[in-house]
Amino acid sequence: MGVRIRRAEQGDRDLVVRLLDEAFMDDPVSGWVFPSEEYRRARHAGLMAAFTDATLADGYIDLVEDDAAVALWMDMPEEFHAPTEAELAEQAAAVRAAVDPDNERVEQIARWTAGIHPVGRAHVYLWMIGVVPGRQGEGLGSALMAPVLERCDREGLPAYLEASNPRSRALYERLGFVFTGTALDLPDGPTLWPMWREPQAS
Template sequence: MGVAIRAAGDGDRELIVRLLDEAFQDDPVSGWVFPGAEDRRAKHPGLMAAFTDIVLAAGRVDLTEDGSACALWLSMPAGEGPDDHDAEDEGPAQVRAAVDPDNERIEAIGRLTAAIHPTGRAHEYLWMIGVVPGRQGEGLGTALIEAVLARCDREGLPAYLEASNARSRKLYERLGFEPAGPVLDLPDGPSMWPMWREPREHRPTS
């Protein structure tokens, strides 16, 4: 049975924020940004809201019809990185100011990932993909990604992402992503793996 997917709109904002908050509460990178469990529960939704607003305004959010999974994508022109979508180099600082001004790691994660982001070629950037905890392992994330990768193959576009844990990295490898440069080791924290996928030859159906 196929997974029904639609493009999310502004009316889906709260659903997306809640979904991402649940999906990433126990993610290693979220745990690094908000080391304390109580602090994370309180402030993590605000960070997910900031990311959601950026992508709803400048990119695309794909959402399963049942609201259990979503993927946040940005189309990156050649020579442009993620920060170019938010007031040039001020994006990470603005997110920090809006979410938790005293937390330097909110700004750091934005700047560190932007610094390793490839800019030489136009590509699709999978910023985040989240599946609610009770539905993980059902293939929903794969379906969301494959829908965009099929378009990438038709249009000859590469795709890029940063994997934030070993489980997701294995999924991305199965979908054709390969390591793209050195691992990003967060200061006193976990690793992130930049990954790149070249478009596959598209064979039109007869």
């Protein structure tokens, strides 16, 4: 499948937010953070904007050429350390204040995902990958991931992500990711599966 991929620039910011908003509107974790559909439609894009801005500042974003899918990546250095409780609280509170000050779950999900992030080895972090609903199942997600995973294999870098539903977990397993063994079960909500991929020989 000949999928062309381009690196997003600052001018693509609103496009990326829109794509993520569409792709994750019905995701189980988004539904947990914003339980009411009406409320989710009003607030969800703000959370996607926060993720986009953070990635444009410190990572990189890839888009398929027809703007139907997007991936947010971060290169995590070996010296990346586990945040202290105070750092976690400060970072999560800042996300909540920027996105939805009255919604405690915005802060909780930011705190919990940061708290389970592996440390001690340089790795590539797939923060988010989304395909617009009408294009899912076409292999766009795998195509977006392929160049970065090929780079990981060339450079001997592991990769990490959190799968938010069983379908995506199965896709990541086919690409070489392995469940770390400790899931994040959201209270009265879905499960997130942290997954790790060792570099693979060609």
